[in-house]
Amino acid sequence: MTTDTSDTVSLTTQFDGLQDAFLSTPYLPINKRITLLKNLRLRIVELEEELVDAVSKDFGYRTAFDTLLGDILPTVQTLAHIIKKLPNWSKPSNRAVGLSLWPSKVSVTYQPKGVVGVIAPWNYPIQLAIVPVVTAIAAGNRVMLKLSEFTPHTNVVLEKLFSDEIQEHCKVIQGGSEVASEFSSLPFAHLLFTGSTAVGKLVMASASHNLTPVTLELGGKSPVIITEQADIKKAAQTLLFGKMANAGQICVAPDYVLVPQALEHQLIQQLCELYKKHFKEGVEGKNLTSIISDAHYKRLTGYLAQAQELGATIVKPLEQNQQDAEKHRMGLHIVTQVSDEMQLMQDELFGPILPIMSYNKLDDAIDYIKQHHHPLALYILGQDKPAQDYIIKQTLSGTVAVNDTLVQVTADDVPFGGVGHSGMGHYHGKEGFLTFSHAKNTLVSGSFNPRVGMLLKQSNVLIKLLKWLYIK
CATH class of the missing domain: 3.40.309.10 (Aldehyde Dehydrogenase; Chain A, domain 2)
Known part of the structure; x- marks a missing residue:
């Protein structure tokens, strides 16, 4: 479903629907994520000519070379890379527990954050819309995608791309600056914006009211x-x-x-x-x-x-x-x-x-x-x-x-990402998966755990042992 300024369906309603879907399935299995990404990749290839024609109309004229080299091929390539690497990226990362927490084990598990917002620009309207969306979906999130009002023809094709089963995981939003302002004020679990530094400041200020973490892909000289x-x-x-x-x-x-x-x-x-x-x-x-x-x-x-x-x-x-x-x-x-x-x-x-x-x-x-x-x-x-x-x-x-x-x-x-006025945070590759994931500290203790009894007794033996370990 697509929302614009004339729609009766509010952005909040769209967000609430995705939030409910996420809460009902807070951890989408990896194989289902991969299936979604594979289907999306096939549809991009099928819609190649329509995408090339649509972008050219939006620009007044854009070479097929620019659209293929800068938009379609990098997007398809990114999808192939994510599909290949996702099973490994999503595995828990085992970490050193240290003697003080022996015999427990500690790891980092990667959990989806929730509903992610993506605000896409006009200059590469395919790649810069789809790549952050598929990265967020790969991390197990639901997504709301705000498309640029300057690329209406491209947006029509992107709507087709995100139809059917994929729209359960990504809702496409259209509209001008007023819609963009309302969009950035939604209580997303994470918000990614690509555009100018001036607008990026406004997006960050709006997101701050909900303490929404942001990734800003800006520019500069x-x-x-x-x-x-x-x-x-x-x-x-x-x-x-x-x-x-x-x-x-x-x-x-x-x-x-x-x-x-x-x-x-x-x-x-x-x-x-x-x-x-x-x-x-x-x-x-x-x-x-x-x-x-x-x-x-x-x-x-x-x-x-x-x-x-x-x-x-x-x-x-x-x-x-x-x-x-x-x-x-x-x-x-x-x-x-x-x-x-x-x-x-x-x-x-x-x-x-x-x-x-x-x-x-x-x-x-x-x-x-x-x-x-x-x-x-x-x-x-x-x-x-x-x-x-x-x-x-x-x-x-x-x-x-x-x-x-x-x-x-x-x-x-x-x-990929900027620093200072050129941006904040990263996406692409494994870092993109990590950006849209919550890295959860996970400690697991078994039935044999003498540490708990010693802590409960405030044991002097334990204090001496810890001093021996840490103060040498």
Whole structure:
């Protein structure tokens, strides 16, 4: 069932129904969870073409490549990984009990939390909706999924995906900001939000009234450091892919570049040549995804206009076909001579604009990153291993990729999450299972347990024994 602002069925009623279902079956057997996930995986494959078409309609135009590579394939891959690993993840973890609690045994058992809320964004409306949902279901929870109001066509297909038996475990909710506000105030056992830092703060504040733990997948300005040892052509290729995939509308997209001063001109030249080669038709090409809406398009053109007024230089690889206001399409815009007073150096860009800053010493680049909020991703392009290690140790970021961009997010067996203003908590892999599970300290004592009698008598012998164990 789908809820929107016009529905007579309230969010509270939806939540209460899932809560009752969870309380009636507080521990869904692992084999049943796996069956649900397998069926969902099959349905995604069956609905592939519908999903590709629907997302393209929502964007105005989105390449099938962007939807397959960034949405469908990572989701199917994640499901396969969870299905394979879940039996092992869910096993109790035996821990050392210590001599003071002998002969008892202690372990950690992983228990579903209850009803989990997921608020999905528009930029990857399939992956960023389904992956947290299936991770929560894998942990044994029921889920309420709030879809983005900016992707109505995709939402229709996702409703089909979550129909039949799966809707007993996941309810799909639609609606605008008012619905989202009410949604985040529900007494979830856990709430995951993916979106902007500003909205993330509001979600966290709303969840705090119920002491609901939150996982916030936010964003920010993810920097790229190009080192002196870099192969500039390879660096430009990697950078161009990271910036142009989904037209830069990715939370881990390279946001700005720090390059040695001696290599700046060469980098710009390589970027322009590669762009002309791969996007030679510009906004007329079928390999360029549109900006999601007219409002976001105007936001991006506003950044460029303001930066130019404040002294920035804008480099356009093509003389024409760089912008299409009617279809809100935009090609690559390289911006140099930037400063922090410019809005494009303050906000997360979320578009095909690439500011480039030069540096003289590597420490200058590192200091600049450290003076700003911790990014969700940090990219290092260059073959100098000592420089790579130095940058990684000197900076704090949610993720790091060396000589690559974006794809670190698709690694199945590692956690994904930000730090500080770029996010809070993790999901993906085993860490995702743990996020949506309650790790319960479980102590088991048998019939032979002399410790209890000694504790009850407040035995001096026991105190002496414990002092001998602990105070040496």
